[in-house]
Amino acid sequence: DIQMTQSPSSLSASVGDRVTITCRASQSINIYLNWYQQKPGKAPNLLIYAASTLQGGVPSRFSGSGSGTDFTLTITSLQPEDFATYYCQQSYNTPRTFGQGTKVEIK
Amino acid sequence: EVQLVESGGGLVQPGGSLRLSCAASGFTFSSYWMHWVRQVPGKGLVWVSRFNDDGSSINYADSVKGRFTISRDNAKNTVNLQMNSLRVEDTGVYYCVREGRQWLVNYYYYYMDVWGKGTTVTVSS
Numbered sequence: 001d002i003q004m005t006q007s008p009s010s011l012s013a014s015v016g017d018r019v020t021i022t023c024r025a026s027q028s029i030n031i032y033l034n035w036y037q038q039k040p041g042k043a044p045n046l047l048i049y050a051a052s053t054l055q056g057g058v059p060s061r062f063s064g065s066g067s068g069t070d071f072t073l074t075i076t077s078l079q080p081e082d083f084a085t086y087y088c089q090q091s092y093n094t095p096r097t098f099g100q101g102t103k104v105e106i107k
Numbered sequence: 108e109v110q111l112v113e114s115g116g117g118l119v120q121p122g123g124s125l126r127l128s129c130a131a132s133g134f135t136f137s138s139y140w141m142h143w144v145r146q147v148p149g150k151g152l153v154w155v156s157r158f159n160d161d162g163s164s165i166n167y168a169d170s171v172k173g174r175f176t177i178s179r180d181n182a183k184n185t186v187n188l189q190m191n192s193l194r195v196e197d198t199g200v201y202y203c204v205r206e207g208r209q210w211l212v213n214y215y216y217y218y219m220d221v222w223g224k225g226t227t228v229t230v231s232s
Contacts, residue, residue, distance in 0.1 A: 046218055
């Protein structure tokens with residue numbers, strides 16, 4: 001199985017900050033990498049697929065980059081509604097696997 | 108509106124069984140792979156099982172293989188998860204998930220783009 005490792009596990013940031021979350025795969029996954037946002041008590045919501053393609057309706061302050069084994073989710077100018085937990089997930093093969101999550105908290 | 112609605116969760120003793128159901132609406136169900144994903148409250152997401160669009164391919168996480176059975180009915184737009192020999196570690200919120208795909212630069216790329224609200228399974232004595 002492909003292991004997905006996110007860092008950091010949590011971070012504190014202020015509104016307006018630039019936030020970067022990294023995700024590393026245990027083997028090359030090309031760009032088969034997706035990012036999700038989850039708020040407490042809610043289901044995850046797809047933000048980015050194929051490493052850098054923004055899902056429809058997702059604000060442009062979210063962006064993704066990377067290929068192979070190393071990927072990044074960036075939020076420019078953090079907004080109050082962005083405080084949540086973010087997960088990466090590989091769709092290169094089955095079983096689909098997720099990172100452990102990164103919780104973005106208010107500083 | 109594109110929607111997935113899960114049902115069937117509840118409290119069950121270890122060794123017991125539950126059957127989860129997911130009703131899909133608002134899209135051509137038979138064109139999509141469907142997944143079940145579990146989440147222990149406060150913890151991460153764990154993939155459980157997948158059924159491809161035409162019924163030719165089924166996969167399970169090693170932790171549930173031989174105990175869980177996924178099925179789908181494309182005529183009724185439903186996907187089910189029969190859970191037998193339940194263990195305490197099977198506890199969690201079970202999400203029914205649609206996997207979409209997009210053709211980009213000579214390949215299909217896959218992503219979980221529609222999630223249900225989840226149904227809670229508690230395995231406890």
